[in-house]
Amino acid sequence: MSTSVHSRYHAAFAQALAGALGVPAADIESQIKPADPAHGDLSFVTFAVAKAQKKAPPAIAASLAQSLQVPGLEVKAVGPYVNARFLPLPFTQEVIDSVRLAGAAYGSDAEAGKGKTVVIDYSSPNIAKPIGFHHIRTTFLGHCIANLYRALGWRVEGINYLGDWGKQFGLVAVGFQEYGDPARIDDMAHLVQVYVQANKRAGEDPAFDEKAREFFRRMEASEPEAMKLWNQFRETSLKGFKRIYKRMGIHFEHIEGESRYQDRMDAVIDAIAKKPGVKESQGAIIVDMPYAENEPPVLLKKNDGSTLYATRDLAAAEDRHARFHFDKSLYVVAQDQALHFRQVFRTLKEMGQPWADQCIHVPFGRIHGMSTRKGQVVELDQVLDESKERVRKLVDANIASGSLVTEDPDGLAEQIGLGAIAFGDLKHNRTSDYTFDWDEVTSPEGHTGPYLQYAHARSATVLRKGGGVPASYDPALLTLPEEQALVRQLARLPDTVRAAAEQYEPSLVARLLLDVAAAYSRYYTAGNKDREKRILVEDNDAVRAARLALTDATRITLAAGLTLLGIPTPENM
Numbered sequence: 001m002s003t004s005v006h007s008r009y010h011a012a013f014a015q016a017l018a019g020a021l022g023v024p025a026a027d028i029e030s031q032i033k034p035a036d037p038a039h040g041d042l043s044f045v046t047f048a049v050a051k052a053q054k055k056a057p058p059a060i061a062a063s064l065a066q067s068l069q070v071p072g073l074e075v076k077a078v079g080p081y082v083n084a085r086f087l088p089l090p091f092t093q094e095v096i097d098s099v100r101l102a103g104a105a106y107g108s109d110a111e112a113g114k115g116k117t118v119v120i121d122y123s124s125p126n127i128a129k130p131i132g133f134h135h136i137r138t139t140f141l142g143h144c145i146a147n148l149y150r151a152l153g154w155r156v157e158g159i160n161y162l163g164d165w166g167k168q169f170g171l172v173a174v175g176f177q178e179y180g181d182p183a184r185i186d187d188m189a190h191l192v193q194v195y196v197q198a199n200k201r202a203g204e205d206p207a208f209d210e211k212a213r214e215f216f217r218r219m220e221a222s223e224p225e226a227m228k229l230w231n232q233f234r235e236t237s238l239k240g241f242k243r244i245y246k247r248m249g250i251h252f253e254h255i256e257g258e259s260r261y262q263d264r265m266d267a268v269i270d271a272i273a274k275k276p277g278v279k280e281s282q283g284a285i286i287v288d289m290p291y292a293e294n295e296p297p298v299l300l301k302k303n304d305g306s307t308l309y310a311t312r313d314l315a316a317a318e319d320r321h322a323r324f325h326f327d328k329s330l331y332v333v334a335q336d337q338a339l340h341f342r343q344v345f346r347t348l349k350e351m352g353q354p355w356a357d358q359c360i361h362v363p364f365g366r367i368h369g370m371s372t373r374k375g376q377v378v379e380l381d382q383v384l385d386e387s388k389e390r391v392r393k394l395v396d397a398n399i400a401s402g403s404l405v406t407e408d409p410d411g412l413a414e415q416i417g418l419g420a421i422a423f424g425d426l427k428h429n430r431t432s433d434y435t436f437d438w439d440e441v442t443s444p445e446g447h448t449g450p451y452l453q454y455a456h457a458r459s460a461t462v463l464r465k466g467g468g469v470p471a472s473y474d475p476a477l478l479t480l481p482e483e484q485a486l487v488r489q490l491a492r493l494p495d496t497v498r499a500a501a502e503q504y505e506p507s508l509v510a511r512l513l514l515d516v517a518a519a520y521s522r523y524y525t526a527g528n529k530d531r532e533k534r535i536l537v538e539d540n541d542a543v544r545a546a547r548l549a550l551t552d553a554t555r556i557t558l559a560a561g562l563t564l565l566g567i568p569t570p571e572n573m
Contacts, residue, residue, distance in 0.1 A: 004494035040083030113154035126163035164257030170212035423449030455517035
């Protein structure tokens with residue numbers, strides 16, 4: 001496992017403190033926190049030590065600071081804190097060189113998860129329905145988490161677990177018989193129209209609803225005609241889904257569905273019957289295990305003989321472990337399903353599956369503010385189209401003003417529009433709800449995707465204007481406060497990637513990229529106020545080369561981070 005520049009200094013500071021205090025370094029590591037920037041980069045508070053030694057914290061801190069000698073760090077005491085500041089050299093050179101050496105792989109560590117496998121279940125739209133805007137959370141979060149684990153050397157088995165089994169297909173089938181046009185069975189939009197009509201009819205007509213249930217029972221019995229029609233609906237939906245995923249740059253190792261397990265239901269129920277046991281409740285079969293007060297039981301089979309989500313998820317979990325021997329199996333599914341997954345995982349544990357604790361629900365919050373149209377779901381494709389249209393107006397305006405030259409304004413608008421929607425979601429804490437706002441999401445300023453893409457494009461433009469990446473540079477010339485602040489932000493990406501993967505929290509990477517972009521913006525604009533601070537400074541080739549090397553490291557860091565988030569990185573905006 002490789003160690004980042006930032007981590008090496010963190011570990012060295014911890015080792016020195018541990019040696020001085022006579023304790024294991026592992027006890028100190030977690031106690032070192034980011035310092036107040038005015039006083040340093042790393043900080044250790046002495047309250048616990050002072051209490052144990054019955055001395056004043058400032059006295060302990062002063063004594064420690066005086067005794068510590070850590071190469072590359074300036075150590076000082078400030079009140080009860082022992083603070084360490086990275087010395088400009090060798091820190092600046094180590095950071096810039098590590099970024100440029102890694103290139104597009106900066107932030108990655110192929111050795112960290114070597115030999116480990118993670119299964120990630122995400123996106124999971126329903127057949128015969130459009131991919132709605134509400135699917136962006138599971139889709140973007142799952143895609144980004146997959147990218148994070150790939151970056152850390154894990155074998156990733158991403159599964160798009162389609163909702164392709166259940167009564168809704170009975171609704172589509174009987175609805176198609178009533179309202180469908182056989183000539184349009186390959187038309188996804190037509191299937192959606194049929195489903196909407198059939199679903200409305202089922203809510204008003206119990207006999208029609210029962211016909212749908214009966215069709216699903218025919219599917220579970222593998223009746224040829226029912227399965228043939230179901231397969232046609234499934235293929236039509238898959239064709240539409242794949243087009244949207246391609247547009248979003250999202251790839252799955254496996255596209256499977258609940259239907260994969262239709263012939264394994266009895267085997268799963270038989271296994272559960274042996275341990276922990278099953279029993280009948282109101283004609284249905286449930287898992288016989290202790291439940292909390294008012295907790296609904298785990299239903300395996302309804303009184304009409306049809307199976308449920310829990311039965312299929314239990315079969316899927318066993319199948320995935322048998323196929324992939326995973327170290328982790330993640331389910332990126334809304335918080336609403338927390339009880340369902342707790343019960344599925346508890347059932348696996350009660351069955352005696354030793355890997356049950358490796359199954360993890362990765363929940364997320366809701367999106368508010370996206371209005372529906374005439375009561376129908378807002379389709380993700382429509383949102384991407386609108387985002388592109390809004391951005392295209394900005395692109396055209398920049399072209400008209402002469403501030404942008406591009407041979408493909410439509411392609412650029414597509415990239416920025418996608419980045420706006422993706423980042424607008426990923427910047428939020430995973431478990432938080434948020435309100436969608438078009439003006440905020442597509443703005444080129446503020447905490448937005450277009451702002452980050454512009455920061456990346458600006459750094460690429462500076463490099464082009466400066467004649468490209470310098471072959472060599474002198475890091476000792478990067479002494480400006482703006483330069484040192486930027487270097488510190490660049491150094492954070494590898495540790496942030498690891499933390500984001502461990503916490504299943506892409507927003508950590510998103511927020512770091514905002515910090516990098518803001519630091520580069522301050523550095524760039526400093527040159528507008530003081531010519532000597534310009535990146536492309538005149539009459540000093542050595543300083544110019546050093547600043548271009550720092551700009552190159554910034555471009556690489558932004559590109560690497562944006563790629564992990566699944567966001568395009570145009571080099572001209």
